[in-house]
Amino acid sequence: MHANRFVKNHGPSIEYDLPRLEVLAHICEQVAGVTTARVLHADMPRQKVVYERLVLTEPMESKIDDLEIMSRVGRLLANMHTAEFTVTPDFSAEPYPLESLGIDQHDAKMLTEALPPGWFHSDFWHGNVFVLDVGNIVVIDPLPAAFMFSRKHILASGALDVAMMYMSLLLVHPLLKQFFLSAPPHMAAAEKFLMSYLEQRDACSKQIVTSLRRVIRCLAEIWVSKLSARLVWPICAAKRTLATKSILAMEKTEEWRKI
Numbered sequence: 001m002h003a004n005r006f007v008k009n010h011g012p013s014i015e016y017d018l019p020r021l022e023v024l025a026h027i028c029e030q031v032a033g034v035t036t037a038r039v040l041h042a043d044m045p046r047q048k049v050v051y052e053r054l055v056l057t058e059p060m061e062s063k064i065d066d067l068e069i070m071s072r073v074g075r076l077l078a079n080m081h082t083a084e085f086t087v088t089p090d091f092s093a094e095p096y097p098l099e100s101l102g103i104d105q106h107d108a109k110m111l112t113e114a115l116p117p118g119w120f121h122s123d124f125w126h127g128n129v130f131v132l133d134v135g136n137i138v139v140i141d142p143l144p145a146a147f148m149f150s151r152k153h154i155l156a157s158g159a160l161d162v163a164m165m166y167m168s169l170l171l172v173h174p175l176l177k178q179f180f181l182s183a184p185p186h187m188a189a190a191e192k193f194l195m196s197y198l199e200q201r202d203a204c205s206k207q208i209v210t211s212l213r214r215v216i217r218c219l220a221e222i223w224v225s226k227l228s229a230r231l232v233w234p235i236c237a238a239k240r241t242l243a244t245k246s247i248l249a250m251e252k253t254e255e256w257r258k259i
Helices: 009-031 069-082 105-114 158-169 175-179 183-200 206-225 232-252
Strands: 005-009 039-043 048-052 129-131 137-139
Touching: 009 039, 009 048, 039 069, 048 069, 048 129, 069 137, 069 158, 069 183, 105 206, 158 206, 158 232, 183 206, 206 232
Parallel strands: none
Antiparallel strands: 005 048, 039 048, 129 137
């Protein structure tokens, strides 16, 4: 890693983003094996943030065939979710309501008890995780997409970040890559990540896994439903078709046929 400067335009959301960046930095200080790009300066009038520049050459998705890396990301996320931090007045003191995703109260209650609310990244997809040497990772951009989650929540059951990563490994890719995507290695990577996280949290019961899979399916459906609001018609239609195909392939796997 080489320290330098990187400037990112945050726009009007900068006042909401800075507290989330501060919390992520605090979490990373507590969890060995995880780091993030430090905020060097915030230019509020210009709505820009100056970050420490990190040399990030290996995004998580480039390591899709390395199941040990997938396992390590799962374990490290579990440790991040159990790290302590203070919920400041910038955020709601209430955790993100799992029921708002469309899952039933039984699943929500089970996941909240098994994976109690803790730090919530809110956009934990493979594009925000990078691999360094010896398996250490960099986690960036804990900033929720407006079409997925509310900015006000910094607390949530770990199920949400886990579901986001799982879903993204299967669905969230550039159009051409998604067209040629080989489902089996991405499924294997997603499953390894999922089960390693749950093992680290000591929450591997069949009931918990089944409830979590329902959250993954709900997030996938939400993500697909919002494509039309973000993309022009031809690209939206193509991505929706490919995503639907990937979801159907997922549900035909041995692991998903059990739910």
